[in-house]
Amino acid sequence: MIFSAGLGFIEISPGEILQIIAAGFGGHLPDTIDASYPFVIMEVRLPRIITAVLVGGGLAVAGCIFQSLLQNPLADPYTLGISSGAAFGASVAILLLIVGSALPSSLIIPLFAFGGALLTLAAVFSLAAPSTRLSSNSLILAGIIISAILSAGISLIKFLADEQVNAIIFWLMGSFIGKDWTDVLLLSILVLPSTLILMLFSREMDIMTFGDRTSEALGIDTTKIRRFVLIVASLSTSGCVAVSGIIGFVGLIVPHFVRMILGPSNTMLIPVSFLCGCILLLGADTVTRVLLPTEIPIGVLTALIGGPLFCYIFRKTQLQRWR
Amino acid sequence: MRDSRGWDLENVYFSYAAAPCLQEISMALERGRFYGLIGPNGSGKSTLIDLLSGYVRADQGTIRLNGRPLHSMQRLELAALLTVVPQRFAFNFDFNVYETVMMGRYPHISRFSSPTQNDHRQVSEALALLDVAYLAERSIRKLSGGETQRVMIARALVQDTDFILLDEVTANLDINHAIAIMQTMKALVNRGKTVIAALHDLNMALSFCDHILVLNNGRLHRQGMATEVIDEGLVADIYQVSSEVINGDDGSVHLSFKYQ
Secondary structure (H helix, E strand, O other): OHHHHHOOOOOOOHHHHHHHHHHHOOOOOOOOOOOOHHHHHHHHHHHHHHHHHHHHHHHHHHHHHHHHHOOOOOOOOOOOOHHHHHHHHHHHHHHHHHHOOOOOHHHHHHHHHHHHHHHHHHHHHHHHOOOHHHOHHHHHHHHHHHHHHHHHHHHHHHHHHHHHHHHHHHHHHOOOOOOOHHHHHHHHHHHHHHHHHHHHOHHHHHHHOOOHHHHHHOOOOHHHHHHHHHHHHHHHHHHHHHHHOOOOOHHHHHHHHHHHHHOOOHHHHHHHHHHHHHHHHHHHHHHHHHHOOOOOOHHHHHHHHHHHHHHHHHHHHHHHHHO | OOOOOEEEEEEEEEEEOOEEEEEEEEEEEEOOOEEEEEOOOOOOHHHHHHHHHOOOOOOEEEEEEOOEEHHHOOHHHHHHHEEEEOOOOOOOOOOEHHHHHHHHHHHHOOOOOOOOHHHHHHHHHHHHHOOOHHHOOOEHHHOOHHHHHHHHHHHHHHOOOOEEEEEOOOOOOOHHHHHHHHHHHHHHHHOOOEEEEEOOOHHHHHHHOOEEEEEEOOEEEEEEEHHHHOOHHHHHHHHOOOEEEEEOOOOOEEEEEOOO
């Protein structure tokens, strides 16, 4: 992270960055450091980098949880429609900004996105709840239905936004541009505690992949745990989406990737996926920020880099398996 | 007074989506016996197993285990008393056989500790007992139906409960493994455990079970000693098949079915 913070249009050495951070906590800033550097590091680069790291970790962990609990290796943090809900909320906010609103966009968009995600989650759960035991099929189906409705809503808003439609499309692609300490704070509150809580339920989630009957026979209240764990993972995901827009791929691929190497046990899967998610988005964000002539949306970049890498590893493990 | 340890069912009704599944079931299942639960497809055997395990709750009537109503007990309390091997499982991820069987120790391992020597020993013993030790490192998804079934029985055994419910567990097995599992269960019963096994194979029931429960159309059709309950009349009655009971010289009894 320190190294990444040094890269960019203005190059700053890791030593200088440490001194700047120390100065930020009340230390003395040496005269050798350019007076504009502290602003670049503390207000621009660090919040953005920490945001990228937390979003990466949060999405990867949520991916593990959704895949385990929905008993479906193809699930990702967005399976229950959280992304559509957040996107709808953000689109509404952007539309309000276009027609004129007094509130600052940096506040109103994440707020609406988060609200949209939570409302969607509530809708999906209440739609799936009458089914016995909140089964994964009914949850997935409810997620698809609500997503479809919201997608239509987003299309309508894009249509209404007319020439300002770019703002919505750009948000939908996900980005870490202009992230500040408020975003970092929101993410820290949601992502870090939820990751710790979810780690506590690793064993239950492992067992629950075998089906409800055997899990209950082992003393697990499957309905209660499924509801609790999905809500925790969804809150974390909602925070990530609200702050950074929709960054696909991380939540699907990172857990797969880690599972291929370490096996399916959540005890290792969750913490290692968290770290890998952090590293993946930090790397991707650094690449788009530093190396490329113009910033391309982070979601696009992760898929472009991660996709082929995943194909390569997938192919390799499949070949090994058949030997 | 009768021993209160075991199940006690009083006028139990259960329906699924308004269609009655089980009706008027009253019976006592005593500790230390090997019960065979037989009856045609759809007669309610699996539902009765679900009720006895507390997976579903009776619409009417009460089910007590060791004198306490099942629905008043916490899941973890029940898990200390009884285990279930259901007919079907979901296998979506590549857990290996050893990890899978270790999950059976879940009720005995608290959240913040890891498996002890004793846990590992029990798992190894169960793997050996069910003849699946050589599969320990193999993914659960790469086993045959019979191997999977034996692994899941091993997992139930390491849970180390007094009461064991089996739902058609020998259905997928080769005859040698089916017999081995029934012998294992018999040995557990002789050591004081209680086994209730839903079975298709009437000869298995005759050979191994002390006591037979016959379900037909959701009602308890008959119950009693295996050799007294399973006879030509019963087979004709509930399966509409003619058969003959053959008494072996060694005291064994089995059914021979007539195909015409």
